Amino acid sequence: MFELDLTALFLAGLLGGGHCLGMCGGVVTAFSLQLPPGPRWPYHLGFNLGRLLGYGLIGALVGAIGSLATLGALQQIKLVLFVLAQCLLILMGLYLAGWSRWLTQIERLGQPVWRRIQPWMRKLLPIRHWPQSVAVGLLWGWLPCGLVYTASLSALATASPLKGAAVLFLFGIGTLPNLLLIGATAGWLLAWLRSPWVRRSSGALLIAIGIVRLAQMTL
Numbered sequence: 001m002f003e004l005d006l007t008a009l010f011l012a013g014l015l016g017g018g019h020c021l022g023m024c025g026g027v028v029t030a031f032s033l034q035l036p037p038g039p040r041w042p043y044h045l046g047f048n049l050g051r052l053l054g055y056g057l058i059g060a061l062v063g064a065i066g067s068l069a070t071l072g073a074l075q076q077i078k079l080v081l082f083v084l085a086q087c088l089l090i091l092m093g094l095y096l097a098g099w100s101r102w103l104t105q106i107e108r109l110g111q112p113v114w115r116r117i118q119p120w121m122r123k124l125l126p127i128r129h130w131p132q133s134v135a136v137g138l139l140w141g142w143l144p145c146g147l148v149y150t151a152s153l154s155a156l157a158t159a160s161p162l163k164g165a166a167v168l169f170l171f172g173i174g175t176l177p178n179l180l181l182i183g184a185t186a187g188w189l190l191a192w193l194r195s196p197w198v199r200r201s202s203g204a205l206l207i208a209i210g211i212v213r214l215a216q217m218t219l
Contacts, residue, residue, distance in 0.1 A: 009151050009154060009171040012209075013173070014175070035127055043130065043133040048137060049134055051138070054141020054142060055151075055172040056165040058155070059167050059168030060165040067160060082157055086214045088103075088146060088153065089209060089210035094203060098196070110142075121136055121140065
């Protein structure tokens with residue numbers, strides 16, 4: 001089941017491109033405008049490297065928390081978390097397709113943590129050196145996001161810091177194409193990802209993944 005989790009979460013990160021650009025596109029654009037003179041791609045790579053490390057840290061932390069469960073209760077906890085993760089995946093699909101906005105309500109749960117992190121990120125701006133771009137990405141990885149919450153539940157269910165980090169890291173890999181292409185193709189890419197047929201197709205596929213995986217529990 002762990003391998004299936006990785007595949008599903010990679011696809012969720014990849015197909016959730018419109019959501020990623022909607023939430024992170026603004027900060028990536030602002031990030032680009034205040035970079036030092038010269039090539040910008042190393043800073044964008046640094047930003048996304050930091051973001052992946054941030055996701056990995058979240059995965060390791062929640063995986064470690066899951067490992068504290070007693071062996072007898074672990075299977076029941078895994079089952080509950082698995083169901084919750086698939087329900088969140090379905091909600092993400094409904095949101096991407098434009099059929100429901102319930103996911104935005106769930107994302108508000110992370111606002112208290114994000115308010116504490118934002119002041120630290122502001123201290124790192126504007127970017128003057130490459131390590132700052134990594135640090136900004138590391139903090140940005142904690143932005144409240146339904147996709148991250150879905151991946152975090154799966155990481156918690158692994159009951160392993162290493163596997164939890166792998167779950168979130170691979171999810172982050174899935175989001176990379178959308179955010180790395182935001183430079184020269186930002187306008188075209190954003191318009192394409194927000195087109196109704198792309199949103200509905202991506203949303204329907206995520207919904208299908210969640211439903212199929214829930215159905216597999218009964219087989």
